[in-house]
Amino acid sequence: MPSVSQATFEHTLADFFRERLQEEAVALKPRPQEDTLWYIGNLLARFGDSGQVFSYDRGEVDIRPLALLYRDALEVDSHHHRCLLLRQLGDLALFLGALFPENYTRRGIGRDYFVGMGGGAYDYLGENARHNRTVFSELSQRFGRLLELVALVCGRGRVMGAGDILQLYQRWRETGDPQLAVQLRAMGVVLSATGDWH
Numbered sequence: 001m002p003s004v005s006q007a008t009f010e011h012t013l014a015d016f017f018r019e020r021l022q023e024e025a026v027a028l029k030p031r032p033q034e035d036t037l038w039y040i041g042n043l044l045a046r047f048g049d050s051g052q053v054f055s056y057d058r059g060e061v062d063i064r065p066l067a068l069l070y071r072d073a074l075e076v077d078s079h080h081h082r083c084l085l086l087r088q089l090g091d092l093a094l095f096l097g098a099l100f101p102e103n104y105t106r107r108g109i110g111r112d113y114f115v116g117m118g119g120g121a122y123d124y125l126g127e128n129a130r131h132n133r134t135v136f137s138e139l140s141q142r143f144g145r146l147l148e149l150v151a152l153v154c155g156r157g158r159v160m161g162a163g164d165i166l167q168l169y170q171r172w173r174e175t176g177d178p179q180l181a182v183q184l185r186a187m188g189v190v191l192s193a194t195g196d197w198h
Contacts, residue, residue: 012171014045020153028145036138040094040150047095066093066117073121083129086121090139093118098150111147119143165189 018041025032046052054063066089073085096104097114104113119140126137139146169189172181181191 012175013048014041016168016171017041017044017153021149024149024152028149032142032146032149033134033138035132036135036146039132039135039139040146043091043095044150044154047091053092053095063092063096066096066113070117070121079128083125086124087129090118090121090125090136093121094139094143094147094150098147099154101151111144114147115144118147 018038021037021041025037069085069089069092073082073089076082076085093114097111097118101111101114104110122136122140122143126133126140129136172191
């Protein structure tokens with residue numbers, strides 16, 4: 001069970017991402033389904049906790065390569081575990097492909113890799129998952145466009161506006177959440193213990 005501060009962080013961050021997704025999704029034709037935007041907002045909030053992105057393997061903390069997640073999904077005997085691994089694969093492909101494309105481009109891994117891996121994982125889930133089949137189907141069919149949407153919402157496609165930063169700041173003041181403080185400091189906002197900023 002998550003701690004109160006973790007639950008507040010996830011709730012607050014998920015709300016922030018959902019609002020941004022809904023604002024930016026207006027430009028997409030057709031507009032993504034609400035359930036899909038909700039899913040992506042929760043995904044982004046979940047990955048706000050680095051423990052959800054990194055894994056511990058052979059004495060090292062690292063991001064498990066997508067190809068190894070795919071291999072694990074192929075080799076597992078349980079249908080349930082296969083779906084869990086493919087969901088992790090799709091979610092990581094969407095997150096990493098949107099936020100860190102230059103890190104992978106330097107290693108010769110392009111956008112098509114993320115689209116293929118993530119889209120393929122979500123395609124399987126769209127046909128075989130117990131829940132959210134329509135969400136996974138849309139994520140599969142529109143993976144490239146949704147990758148661009150996530151990049152835009154997370155500031156990869158534009159600089160965050162003063163209104164966005166102010167909104168995060170107000171949430172930090174209301175909750176005192178240390179994770180929001182980290183996010184604000186990463187954007188260059190200097191926070192004092194009294195809640196003042198400059």
